[in-house]
Amino acid sequence: MEQNRKKTSKPYSPEFRARAVRLVAEHRDEYRSDAAAHAAIASKLGCSPDSLREWVRQAQRDGGERPGPTSAEKARIKELERENRELRQANEILKKAS
Structure with a gap:
């Protein structure tokens, strides 16, 4: 079951976020x-x-200082979820066609 989520833009560049984390x-x-x-x-x-706190926490996860998924792991999970969703849709289409 998919949730209706609003797409939010990321108004801060990766460079800005890295600088903010470094300042903290x-x-x-x-x-x-x-x-x-x-x-x-x-x-x-x-x-x-709150945004700054999340950026700091994610940087700590990426650096191995805090438990939890790294940025790379989060990106991989998102990619796998997308692929899973597409395969489920393809299976539904194939079931209806047969």
């Missing part, structure tokens, strides 16, 4: 908590603290 890593010790660092740095960059 470089300046984290200047703040009392991760949340405070995310809020302060995000406001300076013009993005949301």
